[in-house]
Amino acid sequence: MNDAGPGPDATPPPPALALRGLTKRFGTTTAVDRLDLDVPAGSFYGVVGPNGAGKTTTLSMATGLLRPDAGRALVLGEDLWADPVRAKRRLGVLPDGVRLFDRLSGPELVRYTGLLRGMPRDVVEARAAELLDALGLASAGPTLVVDYSAGMTKKVALACALVHAPRLLVLDEPFEAVDPVSGATIREILGAYVEGGGTVVLSSHVMDLVERLCDHVAVIAAGRVLAAGPLEEVRGGARLEERFVELVGGHRDITGSLAWLRSSRTP
Amino acid sequence: MAAVVPDPVSTSLPASTRAPRPELVLVRLKLALLAGGLRRSPWQVVALVLGALAGLVVVGLLGSGLVALRWQPVDVAAPVVVGVGSVAVLGWAVLPLVAFGVDETLDPSRFATFAVPRRALVVGLLGAGLVGVPGAATLLLALATTVTWSRSVPAALLALVAGVVAALTCVAASRATTTAAASLLRARRTRDVLAIVGGVAAVSVGPLVNVLTSRLAGGAVDGALGVARALAAVAGWTPLGLAWAAPADAAAGRWGLAAVRFALAVAVLVLVLAGWGAALRRAEAQPGTHAAAGRSGRPGVLDAVVRRLPDRPAVAVAQRCLRYWRRDPRYLVSAASLAVVPLLLVVLPLSQGSSVGPWLLAGGPLAAFAAGWSLHNDVAYDHSAFAAHVATGLRGRDDRAGRVLAAACWQLPVLLALTLAGALLAGRADLLPAVLGAATGCYGAGLGVSSVASALTPYAAPPPGANPFQTPRGAAAATLVAQFASSAAVTVLALPALVPAVVAVLGSSWAGWTALAAGLLTGPLWTVVGIRQGGAVLDRRLPEVLAAVSRA
Numbered sequence: 083m084n085d086a087g088p089g090p091d092a093t094p095p096p097p098a099l100a101l102r103g104l105t106k107r108f109g110t111t112t113a114v115d116r117l118d119l120d121v122p123a124g125s126f127y128g129v130v131g132p133n134g135a136g137k138t139t140t141l142s143m144a145t146g147l148l149r150p151d152a153g154r155a156l157v158l159g160e161d162l163w164a165d166p167v168r169a170k171r172r173l174g175v176l177p178d179g180v181r182l183f184d185r186l187s188g189p190e191l192v193r194y195t196g197l198l199r200g201m202p203r204d205v206v207e208a209r210a211a212e213l214l215d216a217l218g219l220a221s222a223g224p225t226l227v228v229d230y231s232a233g234m235t236k237k238v239a240l241a242c243a244l245v246h247a248p249r250l251l252v253l254d255e256p257f258e259a260v261d262p263v264s265g266a267t268i269r270e271i272l273g274a275y276v277e278g279g280g281t282v283v284l285s286s287h288v289m290d291l292v293e294r295l296c297d298h299v300a301v302i303a304a305g306r307v308l309a310a311g312p313l314e315e316v317r318g319g320a321r322l323e324e325r326f327v328e329l330v331g332g333h334r335d336i337t338g339s340l341a342w343l344r345s346s347r348t349p
Numbered sequence: 350m351a352a353v354v355p356d357p358v359s360t361s362l363p364a365s366t367r368a369p370r371p372e373l374v375l376v377r378l379k380l381a382l383l384a385g386g387l388r389r390s391p392w393q394v395v396a397l398v399l400g401a402l403a404g405l406v407v408v409g410l411l412g413s414g415l416v417a418l419r420w421q422p423v424d425v426a427a428p429v430v431v432g433v434g435s436v437a438v439l440g441w442a443v444l445p446l447v448a449f450g451v452d453e454t455l456d457p458s459r460f461a462t463f464a465v466p467r468r469a470l471v472v473g474l475l476g477a478g479l480v481g482v483p484g485a486a487t488l489l490l491a492l493a494t495t496v497t498w499s500r501s502v503p504a505a506l507l508a509l510v511a512g513v514v515a516a517l518t519c520v521a522a523s524r525a526t527t528t529a530a531a532s533l534l535r536a537r538r539t540r541d542v543l544a545i546v547g548g549v550a551a552v553s554v555g556p557l558v559n560v561l562t563s564r565l566a567g568g569a570v571d572g573a574l575g576v577a578r579a580l581a582a583v584a585g586w587t588p589l590g591l592a593w594a595a596p597a598d599a600a601a602g603r604w605g606l607a608a609v610r611f612a613l614a615v616a617v618l619v620l621v622l623a624g625w626g627a628a629l630r631r632a633e634a635q636p637g638t639h640a641a642a643g644r645s646g647r648p649g650v651l652d653a654v655v656r657r658l659p660d661r662p663a664v665a666v667a668q669r670c671l672r673y674w675r676r677d678p679r680y681l682v683s684a685a686s687l688a689v690v691p692l693l694l695v696v697l698p699l700s701q702g703s704s705v706g707p708w709l710l711a712g713g714p715l716a717a718f719a720a721g722w723s724l725h726n727d728v729a730y731d732h733s734a735f736a737a738h739v740a741t742g743l744r745g746r747d748d749r750a751g752r753v754l755a756a757a758c759w760q761l762p763v764l765l766a767l768t769l770a771g772a773l774l775a776g777r778a779d780l781l782p783a784v785l786g787a788a789t790g791c792y793g794a795g796l797g798v799s800s801v802a803s804a805l806t807p808y809a810a811p812p813p814g815a816n817p818f819q820t821p822r823g824a825a826a827a828t829l830v831a832q833f834a835s836s837a838a839v840t841v842l843a844l845p846a847l848v849p850a851v852v853a854v855l856g857s858s859w860a861g862w863t864a865l866a867a868g869l870l871t872g873p874l875w876t877v878v879g880i881r882q883g884g885a886v887l888d889r890r891l892p893e894v895l896a897a898v899s900r901a
Contacts, residue, residue, distance in 0.1 A: 147739055149892040166891070170742030180899075181734040181813060183669060185676040190669075197665030198741040226676070228813070242737070 128296035174248030375473030428581035434593030666751020713768025721795015746884025786864030790846025793872025797879025
């Protein structure tokens with residue numbers, strides 16, 4: 083067991099998120115394989131990887147939603163799986179592929195999440211109103227979340243993750259299904275949050291977005307970290323997308339196949 | 350039943366250029382899904398084997414009865430076959446609404462994007478409905494009537510065809526009623542009222558028919574056979590019994606009558622299928638959860654009460670649960686079945702011709718039992734939204750307490766009213782302490798056991814926005830085990846109040862006060878113990894519970 087982290091030379095404060103040997107198997111497939119990752123405090127960290135790389139599994143294990151078969155997750159220095167309640171206190175989560183309590187209206191849902199965290203009602207109500215206003219959801223009023231569009235749902239989930247002013251924010255695919263205008267708003271909110279001393283970890287398929295937004299990046303494939311560190315180091319002069327394809331491999335030349343897909347041929 | 354596991358390759362696209370009929374593809378898809386489920390979990394194999402064994406026992410018993418009827422005169426065999434057959438059709442049509450739900454492995458809405466012709470969809474789903482223990486058992490028994498009516502070759506042939514028609518009618522009826530009821534429930538304006546009225550009506554139709562016909566037939570107990578014959582004669586002309594009665598006519602040589610009934614039976618099947626198709630079309634037009642546009646979250650009366658409670662996470666959970674009790678059809682169905690329990694207790698004895706009195710007394714405690722126990726899978730109704738409770742680090746006991754608080758908020762007054770009304774209507778005000786004690790004991794034990802059970806053995810439930818009458822695939826066995834174990838536990842824990850209550854009913858009314866004391870003591874005790882223990886279990890198993898309820 084390493085003490086504070088393997089590289090004690092540069093960073094005096096403990097990492098906002100430290101994953102140590104995280105492993106998860108589903109039946110015979112190993113989704114996440116002894117994964118180590120350090121997210122420095124105050125960083126804007128992007129996690130990229132191909133479909134099925136284990137991003138969601140990793141982030142679920144890092145946030146207490148999925149129990150790892152082995153390994154530890156340290157949230158702001160607290161061992162999440164040793165004392166989940168304590169570690170979750172300063173952690174905000176936007177899970178992907180998870181339903182919301184969607185028979186509530188937007189304000190009700192955000193308030194509910196705050197109250198679950200034991201916040202006083204008047205604080206929750208003020209913050210919920212402010213968040214929904216900033217995210218452009220105030221006009222939805224008492225519409226139930228079940229009737230929201232996909233993008234609105236993402237935004238209200240983000241509001242839920244933010245309502246208790248966490249120190250670490252873990253967002254799984256926060257920009258999926260979000261329109262460009264809302265995307266800009268979310269980027270602005272997240273940027274201000276990091277400037278104010280918060281730490282963001284987000285996963286995404288969109289390399290351009292990660293390149294523009296994040297200062298650190300980790301490339302994950304087949305449940306392992308292929309490269310991680312400051313953005314400049316990882317992409318090494320090239321564009322992130324090129325570096326990603328180079329690291330992950332598996333790009334297939336499809337010239338000549340799938341001819342039947344061309345609409346000139348009749349079925 | 351191991352023979353149903355197909356080669357997975359056979360379910361992929363065929364190499365031949367001719368596309369297979371969509372009907373067959375659907376049946377094959379159901380088999381593949383069944384096989385996939387079996388491969389995923391050994392418990393599903395156990396479940397299927399147990400289910401198949403139970404099915405075999407039923408088929409064996411009833412089937413041998415049908416074979417034995419071959420050597421009885423037609424006028425003895427006919428009422429039996431028609432009566433039992435009609436009950437079977439009724440059961441298929443009504444039971445999924447109130448009890449077991451319908452196996453929606455092939456949820457029709459999933460085929461919305463595939464441009465499957467609705468006709469093919471209906472036929473294919475009908476065929477797929479026969480795959481599975483209940484479908485197969487019904488088909489086998491329906492075919493067994495061929496033996497019963499093998500008094501001549503033409504009669505046996507008609508019995509064979511009519512048997513298939515009857516079995517298909519069963520499956521189609523269950524689909525039609527649940528699809529129609531689900532789409533009705535989705536409509537905002539009507540759903541609150543309809544959930545309750547529909548549930549009550551669905552359950553009471555059968556017994557009410559019984560009451561009416563037995564009254565019409567004189568209802569004397571000595572003429573039991575006569576009554577049964579009269580009932581069967583009536584049923585033979587209803588949509589429930591036409592297909593069963595046709596071959597009986599043929600066996601008796603009344604071919605004209607047989608032809609009429611058979612034609613009508615086919616017409617009934619076609620009509621039921623058309624009704625199902627229409628309900629599907631309506632569901633397609635407003636798919637899934639987006640049906641009721643403009644729903645809004647207005648605060649209700651109970652919210653105002655809860656708002657006055659202190660800012661505690663448990664109170665927040667309770668407030669959220671109360672909103673769900675009002676806004677979610679699945680909760681509405683669950684609440685409606687609470688109203689059905691006492692109604693059954695009045696109607697059933699009436700239909701047997703016995704006095705209602707003692708049953709009225711039992712109404713309150715039984716409803717209390719059902720209400721407390723109904724929370725035993727509450728987490729599963731959250732589906733993966735339960736992740737919010739996990740991610741926020743909510744304490745298990747707050748989660749438990751909130752759910753109990755919300756249910757008790759509206760159930761306690763209802764149960765109190767039911768119990769009081771029962772005792773007063775039965776004219777036994779002296780037994781009030783006994784029934785109140787029994788009801789309190791049952792309700793407290795139910796809440797306590799539910800609080801532990803929903804953390805310990807959550808099983809998949811219909812996801813939000815889905816047909817509230819469906820049971821997710823592969824959940825049947827886990828469902829049965831969890832339901833049986835939890836109801837047994839409630840019974841045992843309620844014994845301290847139930848035993849003196851029964852003693853009081855049997856004659857020593859002083860025991861009623863003992864029952865009341867025991868109920869008031871053990872009820873809250875079990876609830877508090879359940880919330881604490883269940884909370885501790887939930888704290889330990891949060892990710893596992895989340896995984897269990899996120900399935901389906």
